[in-house]
Amino acid sequence: MNKHIAAFNALHQQEEALCLGNAWDLLSALVLEQSGFKAIGTTSWGVANTLGYKDGEKISFDELLTLAKKIISNVSVPVTVDIEAGFATDAAAIAGNVLKIAELGAAGINIEDSLKHEGGLQTQAAHCHVLEKIRLTLDSKGYQHFFINARTDTYLQLEQPLAQTISRGQAYIDSGASGLFVPGLSQAEDIRAVVAAIKAPLNVMSLPNLTDVEVLQQLGVKRFSIGNALSDAAIAFIESQADRLLTQKNSAGLYDHCEVKTAFK
Known part of the structure; x- marks a missing residue:
């Protein structure tokens, strides 16, 4: 078994x-690893932005495979890949697409409904x-x-999402999933209810009102x-600095936060 799967x-x-830590290209993955993150995931939103697309499987699966291979091959921590709804x-x-991700050396995936x-x-x-097909395919290949x-995107799409x-x-867990990811879930009482009901690891996503780990x-x-919060923050920084450079005709602001700890190999 891939050692990263066990570690993850x-x-x-x-x-x-x-x-x-959610990366959107190789550089961001290397920075996250260097900073001490124990595992790295990709962010479909950030990846799409990097390649000049909107989110929502607008990139090709081959483009995602290429990026995933670059990251997995160059970091030493487990990597999980956001494959949106599976690109099929x-x-x-x-299931075949997930197997291709596993064969690259990934430790896991996110797949949404x-x-x-x-x-x-x-x-x-x-x-x-x-999910059953994915699990059976993966199991059969080791x-x-x-x-x-x-x-599950219930909290992004439904008005009363808790029961659903x-x-x-x-x-989903009964069908072979390892954990449950609920973006948009943020209220303490709802989090407690989901944790109590689902006997599998619960994953939530950073929001402006959900930041304290x-x-x-x-x-x-x-x-x-x-x-996508970190990739959005990086884009916002580039936008603000570009505007500042053009309006002030001065590049001093570029040196406020640019100390690089270590040169990459």
Whole structure:
């Protein structure tokens, strides 16, 4: 078994919540590793921006594979890849795509239940079928503990999402998922309810009102993802500095935060 798969699973079982750094290219992944992150995930939003696309499977799967290979080959910590809804509609094709990610040396994936070519969520039954196919395909090829992070977008799409989140979450775990990812989940009482109902690691994503990892850890959260927040902050910094450079005709601002600790190999 890939040593990173075992290490990545262990990071979800410790008392301390896993703080996952989300990279959008090789440079950002190297910086995150150098800063001390124990695992790295990709952010589909940030990756799409880097390649000049909007988020939502606008890039090709081959482009995602190329980026994932670069990151996995150049960092020494476990890497999990955001594959959105799988870059296919057929369960077998999605499972084949996940297998390609596993074969690169990744430790896991995120896969979501949002539909990409129309609005709304995939039906619970249909998404369970996808997860089952992924798990069976991985197991048959020797990736039994590859971490499948089942993302449900209930809190992004439904007005009363808690009951549906718990229903989908348990069904996804029963179908072979390793953990549950609920972006948009932020209220303490809802987090407690999901943790109590789903016996698998809960992953939440950074939001303006959801930033304190220690508080979330006390609520039972096992994984905290930066998501696209860091890549957005980097873009905002570039925009502000570019505007400042043009309006002030002075590059002094570029040196306010540019000390580089170590040159990369």
